[in-house]
Amino acid sequence: MKKDSGFIYAVATVDTKGNELYFVRDLISRSGAKVLTVDLSTQSLSHAAQVDFSAESVAACHPQGASAVFCGDRGRAIDAMATAFEIFLSRRDDVAGIIGLGGSGGTALITPAMQALPVGVPKVMVSTMASGDVSGYVGASDISMLYSVTDVSGLNRISRQVLGNAAHQIAGAVLFDVAADASDKPALGLTMFGVTTPCIQAVSKALESDYDCLVFHATGSGGKAMEKLADSGMLAGLLDLTTTEVCDLLFGGVLACGEDRFDAIAKSEVPCVISAGALDMVNFGHPSTVPAKYADRLFYHHNAQVTLMRTTPEENVAMAKWIAAKLNRCHGEVIFLVPQGGFSALDAPGQAFWWPEASEAFITTLEKELVQTDKRRIQYLPYNINDPLFADAAVAAFRGLVAREK
Structure with missing residues (x-):
């Protein structure tokens, strides 16, 4: 104004x-x-x-x-x-x-x-x-x-x-207000974490000619901001590929989403491609802040103030059930892309969080719990989430959802 x-x-x-x-x-x-x-x-x-x-x-x-x-x-x-x-x-x-x-x-x-x-x-x-x-x-x-x-x-x-x-x-x-963007390109919401950056950058680059790509840092508030815009009708679609905020919500991390995560997707019925980005980790601060009950867990010290904890098979089962229950309420176009080669840069062969059994626990539970329909589907991809071929598949999936809506 x-x-x-x-x-x-x-x-x-x-x-x-x-x-x-x-x-x-x-x-x-x-x-x-x-x-x-x-x-x-x-x-x-x-x-x-x-x-x-x-x-x-x-x-x-x-x-x-x-x-x-x-x-x-x-x-x-x-x-x-x-x-x-x-x-x-x-x-x-x-x-x-x-x-x-x-x-x-x-x-x-x-x-x-x-x-x-x-x-x-x-x-x-x-x-x-x-x-x-x-x-x-x-x-x-x-x-x-x-x-x-x-x-x-x-x-x-x-x-x-x-x-x-x-x-x-x-x-x-x-x-000295900033003039509103005159671009008539529809806006997309994308979620990113440091360990999923290559994926989101590739997806954004592939879509930027047709869409205004808004990238949200998956820090709890980032997911809330994206969903607020979706709920307000300001986004034409979502590539919610980094859903790590759910880990922190369920297991006491510091970057938790709210209990209403994914509710805006259900309410707005905006076309959405979702994935398991960084579901292999829970975020804490300095090592001294990690709850004592997690003392024997696998950690990765990202920096002096960020400590990452690998999620277990049992926790992956819990996350899959929680996410599936949310997505089962969605009646718009939704597709969940499963990166079978790992959920983050750390969840890859030779990396600190590579634990195929943990990821497989999520995958098999999601398949069991998510009620698939013509509009709500799972797609399995034999790639790590940061593989260029995964990004290509995410772009193709989103374009496919948009085409189905026309």
Whole structure:
């Protein structure tokens, strides 16, 4: 959205962060961008006259009315105001960008609405929580988290600098927006991990003349981002060849997907080619972070902060059952490509994770559990996933699915 057609929404709980919000508002306004202020206070409403949208007006958007927010219980009030604000923002058609200020409560209030905005709308969250695990706040969205250094509680030599940087960051993102891609090529989603990179690069190269290939790093959030776009109708197809996030979900790794992995494929019925990329590994951090119950397992130390654990035959059975149950709910065009020569660069003859019995446990279980139909099929390929012939087969399979839909 161009600067002349929308506003930057500056958001905070004004009862505790009013001065900080007004400071940011004035800096944004001084930059030439248009700004509106929103109060998300769940208690005192004494500052309502100093903002463009009062807490009462936002709270009124809650399905149960403002009383659901102003209930006297802080926890329930924060949850309710978060819901109300998400609804409030969804009804606005003039959001050019958004900046939020908050501690733990304010961050929980503001970021769900940010996540619901389209990818590409500038989003900055100044938060005391931004130096830790921010995955719950960012989700699959493009939120820029900025650590406040000091608490967001008063203006001082540190907070003025940080808030000033944040104000200019959001203003710059809106004033100097990137022109939308004029390409009329349909978009594809592809999942990749370091150990499946050759495959995805080859597939992307083969399809890039006809499609805009969007590659997502299979780190948990990557799969969520891809599926969010698919669910929004923004993808014409998926080559979800790296499904390693399932390993971490089921066995406690650090790059886990959510329980809803593959649900967007079922809901959207987007044509999809799936494979077993990197299902041979569970991801952990530094070796000291690996749970004690896994002490006797086979590990590969990728680097000082990444430790990979080989999945066992029993774990491969569990993964195959979980994936098959998900895919059995899919009624669109889906084909699962089985790389019988190995699931990753490490799962190959002479490599650290080569264990044919483990991979075979996955393959035989998938064949048993997946209900094959005219639209839901398994294809076996005698190649490692990174073999150029596997990439060729993946491209041919996807083109075949698209042709069947016409």
